[in-house]
Amino acid sequence: MSPTEVAPVLGVSGLSKSFGDHEVLRSIDLTVDRGKVLVLIGPSGSGKTTVLRSLNGLEQPDGGTVTVGGDFVLDFSGKVGAKQLAALRDRSAMVFQHYNLFPHKTVLENVTEGPLVVQRRPRAEVEAEALALLDRVGLADKRGAYPFELSGGQQQRVGIVRALALRPQLLLFDEPTSSLDPELVGDVLTVMKELADDGWTMVVVTHELTFARQVADEVLFLDGGVIVERGAPQQLFTAPREERTKQFLNRLLFPF
Amino acid sequence: MDWDLFWTSLGPIALGGLTGTIPLALSSFAVGLVIALFVALARISGIKILSALARFYISVIRGTPLLVQLFVIFYGLPSIGIVLDPWPSAIIAFSLNVGGYAAEVIRAAILSVPQGQWEAGYMVGMSRSVSLRRIILPQAARVSVPPLSNTFISLVKDTSLASLILVTELFREAQQVAAFSQQFMLLFLEAALVYWVICLVLSTVQSRVEKRLDRYVAH
Ligand SMILES: Nc1ncnc2c1ncn2[C@@H]1O[C@H](COP(=O)(O)OP(=O)(O)OP(=O)(O)O)[C@@H](O)[C@H]1O
Ligand SMILES: [Mg+2]
Numbered sequence: 451m452s453p454t455e456v457a458p459v460l461g462v463s464g465l466s467k468s469f470g471d472h473e474v475l476r477s478i479d480l481t482v483d484r485g486k487v488l489v490l491i492g493p494s495g496s497g498k499t500t501v502l503r504s505l506n507g508l509e510q511p512d513g514g515t516v517t518v519g520g521d522f523v524l525d526f527s528g529k530v531g532a533k534q535l536a537a538l539r540d541r542s543a544m545v546f547q548h549y550n551l552f553p554h555k556t557v558l559e560n561v562t563e564g565p566l567v568v569q570r571r572p573r574a575e576v577e578a579e580a581l582a583l584l585d586r587v588g589l590a591d592k593r594g595a596y597p598f599e600l601s602g603g604q605q606q607r608v609g610i611v612r613a614l615a616l617r618p619q620l621l622l623f624d625e626p627t628s629s630l631d632p633e634l635v636g637d638v639l640t641v642m643k644e645l646a647d648d649g650w651t652m653v654v655v656t657h658e659l660t661f662a663r664q665v666a667d668e669v670l671f672l673d674g675g676v677i678v679e680r681g682a683p684q685q686l687f688t689a690p691r692e693e694r695t696k697q698f699l700n701r702l703l704f705p706f
Numbered sequence: 707m708d709w710d711l712f713w714t715s716l717g718p719i720a721l722g723g724l725t726g727t728i729p730l731a732l733s734s735f736a737v738g739l740v741i742a743l744f745v746a747l748a749r750i751s752g753i754k755i756l757s758a759l760a761r762f763y764i765s766v767i768r769g770t771p772l773l774v775q776l777f778v779i780f781y782g783l784p785s786i787g788i789v790l791d792p793w794p795s796a797i798i799a800f801s802l803n804v805g806g807y808a809a810e811v812i813r814a815a816i817l818s819v820p821q822g823q824w825e826a827g828y829m830v831g832m833s834r835s836v837s838l839r840r841i842i843l844p845q846a847a848r849v850s851v852p853p854l855s856n857t858f859i860s861l862v863k864d865t866s867l868a869s870l871i872l873v874t875e876l877f878r879e880a881q882q883v884a885a886f887s888q889q890f891m892l893l894f895l896e897a898a899l900v901y902w903v904i905c906l907v908l909s910t911v912q913s914r915v916e917k918r919l920d921r922y923v924a925h
Contacts, residue, residue, distance in 0.1 A: 508825050532833060539831050550826035554844045564830030567840065616830060 457520030458483045459619050459651040460505070465514030465526070467500055467675075474500050475511065476675045482620070482668075485649040489662040489683070492672035493698055498655040501672070502622050505653065506544045507535035518542060519619045542620040543613035548629055549605040551597040557584065557608050558593040561615045569616070576615070583611045587641050603634030607641055614645075621645065623654040657702060663687060671695045708889060712896060715883045719876055719893075719900055726875025727904070731862045734797050738804025738861075739854075745809035750816060760809065767806025773867050775799050780871040796868040804861060811853045815846035848919040855912035859905050866901070876900060 458481040465478040475497045482488045490498045503509035504526075505516060513527040518541040524534055552560050561580040565571050584590045587607040597605055606626055613621055623642065627635040639661050646652060646665045656662060662669055662683055669686045671679045671694075679692045690696045748760035767775070780795040790798070819842050827837030869878035880897035884890045 506829055508828060535828075536831060536833070539829060544829045546822060546826065546829075548822060550820075550822040550829075552823070552826065552841055554848070563840070564832075567836065568831035612830065 458517075459486075459519060460488075460653065461515075461517035462501075462505070463515050463517075465501065465504060465511050465516070467497075467504065467509065467511040474675050475504075478514070478672075478675075478677060480670060480677070480680075482651055482653060484651055486667040487646045487652045487654065487665050489666040489669045490653065490655045490672055491657065491662065491669060491698070491702075492678075496672045497675040498672055499624055502544070502624050502653060502655055505538075505620070505622055506542050507538045508544070540616075541618055542622055543616045543618035544622040544624065545606070545609050545613050545626050547625045549597070549602070549609045551605055551608055551612070553597050556594050556596060557589065557600070560597070560608055561612050564612070564616050580611070580615050583614050584608075586644075587611055588637075601634060602630045603637045606630065606638050610638070610641055610645075614650075619651065621650050621652045623652065623656070625655050625657070627656065627658060659687065659699075659702065671698065673698070708892060711883075711887055711889055711892060715880070715887075715893060715896060716900075718879045718883065719897060722874060722876040722879035723900055723904065726868075726873060726878070727862065727865050730793075730796055730800065730865045730868060730873065730875060731858070734800030734865075735804055735858050735861055737797065737801035739808055741801060741805030742808035742812050745805060746812035746816060749809065749813050764806050764809055767803055772799070772803050772864055773870070775803060776867055776871055792868070792871050792873045795871055796865070796873050800861060800865065800868075803864075804857060808850075808854060808857055811850050811857065812846065815850040815853075816842060818849050819845045851919055852912070852916055855908070855915075859908050859912075862904060862908065863901055866897075 460480070460482040462478055462480045465475055466473070467475040478497075478501060480488065490501065492498050500509055504511045505518075507524075507530075510530060511526040515526065516524045516538065518524075518538065522537060522541060524530065524538055552563065555563065558577065558580055561584065562573075562576050565576040565580075566573060581590055581593065584593060587610065589604060589607055589611070592600060592604065592608075597608070600608065610626070626642070627638050630638065635658070639658060642652070642654070642661070643665055654662075654666075666683045668680060669683050670677050671686065671690075671692070673694050679686060679690060679695045681691075686695065687699065690699060745760045745763060748756040749764075751757060776796065776799040779799045780790065780792065783790060783795075823841050823845065824834075824837055827841040828834075832840065865875055866877040868875055869881060872878070877897050880893045884893035887893070
């Protein structure tokens with residue numbers, strides 16, 4: 451085995467971020483091995499989105515390092531240039547809570563935009579791959595549709611395909627189902643389960659505990675910008691060690 | 707009402723519209739939009755000196771009468787040795803004017819595109835300028851169609867001011883026939899009618915375009 455296959459796909463160490471004097475992340479450490487799924491849970495404002503956005507360079511942490519694929523290290527304590535952010539984004543791809551599809555482009559164009567314009571891969575290859583991916587999520591017949599013609603669930607599946615088409619090493623999901631009507635959530639979660647089965651390396655912020663239980667290899671509970679507890683889903687959900695984790699899970703399971 | 711005069715003068719007036727008013731409005735609008743785009747980008751560049759310059763330019767254009775701007779360029783510049791013909795003077799004045807007004811429209815349109823669109827552009831690997839060009843501006847263009855159409859319609863009417871710097875356009879043709887025939891009421895109403903027809907056509911085109919574009923904008 452080559453060293454890159456042994457090294458984790460994602461390594462985060464000492465990640466910290468403040469907005470003004472509000473410390474949002476306090477020295478976050480985590481690793482995700484190849485083909486593993488990490489689920490982040492935690493109350494609103496705990497910093498889940500900020501962690502994820504940092505992994506795609508959409509937020510600039512004040513300190514800490516992010517390692518992707520073993521060979522690429524980004525140290526946020528120094529000055530981070532556009533080249534390094536581009537390299538980070540070349541390795542990780544994000545699925546947004548509100549989809550953020552390009553409304554003026556068709557489904558197919560949404561998916562091929564990055565591979566064609568940024569990665570400059572040949573059109574025939576890119577389109578064939580995009581159509582195969584759309585077909586996998588049941589949307590091949592929507593290739594010519596515009597986002598406004600799709601349901602939320604369909605838009606989010608396009609969002610997932612757009613991320614996959616970039617051929618990243620790491621997939622990031624920020625509450626991908628939380629803007630969806632309940633009956634549309636299942637389709638998106640099914641696609642994500644299949645991706646996990648296919649061996650994609652994923653970091654997922656979600657409140658879907660059933661999904662987390664079935665798919666996660668590890669769950670992190672974040673509160674106040676600190677990792678309060680981490681463990682296998684079975685352990686963390688059924689026998690949490692920390693009081694704060696217990697309270698959070700209780701509130702999630704029995705909101706009333 | 708002297709219908710003979712109405713019909714015989716319609717020819718030169720309409721010709722003045724076709725060879726004066728419309729080309730003047732179109733060329734000034736095209737140049738003005740290019741100016742406006744750069745001024746708008748300067749405004750939102752985050753570079754202090756650029757955005758201050760852009761603000762100053764917009765303030766001067768919006769704070770002074772168009773007729774005065776036109777006179778400064780045509781009658782004023784010769785005293786510092788810059789002599790321009792009527793047409794170039796008119797195009798420069800109207801372009802600068804459109805540049806000032808449309809800059810604010812374009813700036814607002816760019817800012818109206820949700821931040822998530824920039825981020826989606828970055829996510830697929832685009833730089834700031836590529837995101838701007840391929841993701842943000844096409845959406846901003848769609849948002850700007852209604853206000854920019856209004857700017858254009860105003861411009862079409864404002865080009866009548868060019869008659870005062872001797873550009874042969876619709877209103878100058880009407881003035882000339884009026885002076886010759888002494889039928890001021892008839893000729894000026896006729897000129898008004900032709901402007902009105904042009905603007906009605908433009909408004910119809912505008913509402914069609916708006917309906918088609920609205921759907922492709924992130925809300
Ligand atoms: N751009 C910003 N400026 C100032 N404060 C911010 C900014 N972005 C996030 N924050 C703050 O950082 C904290 C963490 O935000 P973050 O979005 O990461 O939380 P979260 O865990 O994703 O919450 P939620 O479950 O509500 O999505 C919050 O208190 C938030 O108000
Ligand atoms: Mg969040």
